[in-house]
Each structure stands twice: as structure tokens, then as C-alpha cells.
Amino acid sequence: MxxxxxxxxxxxxxxxxxxxxxxxxxxxxxxxxxxxxxxxxxxxxxxxxxxxxxxxxxxxxxxxxxxxxxxxxxxxxRPLEVQETLDLYEARVAVESSCLAMAIERATDEEIAEAQAFLAKSRKVPRSTPIEQLVELDEGFHLRIADMARNVELKRILVNLNERIRFIRWIDMESAGRDFTQREHAEILQALKARDRKASDKALRAHIGLRRDQIVEAIRQGLAKIYLAQDAA
Incomplete structure (x- = not known):
């Protein structure tokens, strides 16, 4: 042997x-x-x-x-805490805003066209699709912008932030729905294609920022989901 x-x-x-x-x-x-x-x-x-x-x-x-x-x-x-979640969302806004500004300077027309094709395809995904997959599509859109920025470290930070707030995004998307999200994605891409830094940043911040009261409600719903699932098991 x-x-x-x-x-x-x-x-x-x-x-x-x-x-x-x-x-x-x-x-x-x-x-x-x-x-x-x-x-x-x-x-x-x-x-x-x-x-x-x-x-x-x-x-x-x-x-x-x-x-x-x-x-x-x-x-x-780690507990689901309001201030920590707010901090994570503020960090996400800062990172994604930086990525978008760099993408305006560095993205090729082909990359923007690919992102538009990805958005068009994701719009056709049925409403009945599990929420985890819908959030994955949402993250995929934002990671495309990070790729266009051509900054590996910013993308690495964004991936970690996405993982840490993913549960809250599941809850938020269940409440807000996808149609509104898809329209906002289209606005961001339109401003990116026009190389309009001010308009793109405004659209991005309006899209990904959550107010404290929204975070409080998402955490309330999230905790209910966690412990109701435990009781059901």
C-alpha cells in the first residue's frame, strides 16, 4: 500500500x-x-x-x-443592531459612490452595454423567484459597476459589506418589491452612460441608502422571521 x-x-x-x-x-x-x-x-x-x-x-x-x-x-x-446596520449601509454608500465615480471615468461603452443587457435580462425573472436569488441579481448589478471601477480593493470591501447586510436586503426587498429597484438601476445606468457624475451619484444614493426608521423596521421583521422559523421547526 x-x-x-x-x-x-x-x-x-x-x-x-x-x-x-x-x-x-x-x-x-x-x-x-x-x-x-x-x-x-x-x-x-x-x-x-x-x-x-x-x-x-x-x-x-x-x-x-x-x-x-x-x-x-x-x-x-453578532446581534442585529440598528446602529451597526446603519454604519454598514453608510459604508456601502461610500464605497459604491466611489466605485461609480471611477466607473464614469474608466468604464468602456461595451461594459455599460453589458450591464444594460444584464438589467434587461434580470427584469424578466419571474416575481415568484426566491428572494435570495433576487437579491443575488441585485448584488450582481452593483458588482458590475465595481468591476468597471477597476479597483480590486474597493470591490473586496463591497463584497464583504454585501454579505453582512444580505439578510436585511432580503427583508427589505420582500417589503419594497423589485419594480422600484429595477427602475432605479436603469436611472443609475442611464447617468453612467451619459458620464454624468452628479446625476449618477444622486441616483445611487437615493437607491441604496436606508433611513434609520427603515432599518428599525427591517430588523423587527428580520427577528420575527428568524424566531418564527425556529418555532415552526
Whole structure:
């Protein structure tokens, strides 16, 4: 029996660790790890059928990514708090505004046309499509603008912000609907195509900013959704 090459063992461990991290990140985004509750490293390892080491490593990464908080006994899912959510949305506005300004200077006509085609295609998606997929389409639109900015670091920050507010966006889109969102996307693209920085920035800020009262209501609905789902289970 031939020994397994060491580099194959390392590759397998990396793949397993990546799989555990992706699973736990998805659980954190959707609040299957409930806000304010302690995260059990042992229970998660048993649930995922892995050792505690990749779970611990994944939880540490989720602390760095802003999903968890370290405690004296391990980790806790960060609560759904109004001020933190408001801060995240303000950060998103700042990052996306910078991306849009750069895109006006750097985007090609072909890239703008592709974004318009993407928007036209997404408009045809049925209303019955799961909300998670609709938000994914919404994020895809905004990430196209980030790509046009040609700034890898800004896009990396935006991806992290998107993940941290995704649950709230699920709730907000369920309340607001898609038609209004699609019209605002079209306005942003029209201003981008015209290379009109002032109009594009105004349209973007009107589109992605949430007032404090809207965030309070989204969190109220979100918490109800989390714990009603738990009761139903």
C-alpha cells in the first residue's frame, strides 16, 4: 500500500477547511446562527461531521469578517443592531459612490452595454423567484459597476459589506418589491452612460441608502422571521 503524498493530504485539508468556512458563512449570513447567541464549536463540528479544528479556524475567520464576536467561552453571532446596520449601509454608500465615480471615468461603452443587457435580462425573472436569488441579481448589478471601477480593493470591501447586510436586503426587498429597484438601476445606468457624475451619484444614493426608521423596521421583521422559523421547526 503506497502512502498518500503529503501535498495531497494538505490539499484535502484545505478543501475541507474551505467547505466548512463556506457552510458556516452561509449559516451566519442567513442567521441560522442566531443573533446574540453563543456559537458551539463542538455542536457545529458534530453537525458538519468534521473535527473541531476546521470549525475553529472558520469561526475565527468569521470574526475577522465581522459576523461573529469572540467571547470568554468561544464565539457569539453578532446581534442585529440598528446602529451597526446603519454604519454598514453608510459604508456601502461610500464605497459604491466611489466605485461609480471611477466607473464614469474608466468604464468602456461595451461594459455599460453589458450591464444594460444584464438589467434587461434580470427584469424578466419571474416575481415568484426566491428572494435570495433576487437579491443575488441585485448584488450582481452593483458588482458590475465595481468591476468597471477597476479597483480590486474597493470591490473586496463591497463584497464583504454585501454579505453582512444580505439578510436585511432580503427583508427589505420582500417589503419594497423589485419594480422600484429595477427602475432605479436603469436611472443609475442611464447617468453612467451619459458620464454624468452628479446625476449618477444622486441616483445611487437615493437607491441604496436606508433611513434609520427603515432599518428599525427591517430588523423587527428580520427577528420575527428568524424566531418564527425556529418555532415552526
Amino acid at each position: 503506497h502512502p498518500v503524498p503529503r501535498h495531497n493530504i494538505s490539499k484535502t485539508r484545505r478543501e475541507r477547511g474551505s467547505g466548512v468556512f463556506n457552510t458556516l458563512r452561509a449559516m451566519a449570513i442567513s442567521y441560522q446562527l442566531k443573533p446574540g447567541e453563543r456559537v458551539s464549536e463542538i455542536e457545529l463540528a458534530q453537525q458538519l461531521g468534521v473535527s473541531r479544528t476546521p470549525v475553529r479556524e472558520a469561526l475565527t475567520r468569521l470574526v475577522n469578517d465581522g459576523f461573529l464576536t469572540p467571547t470568554t467561552r468561544g464565539f457569539m453571532r
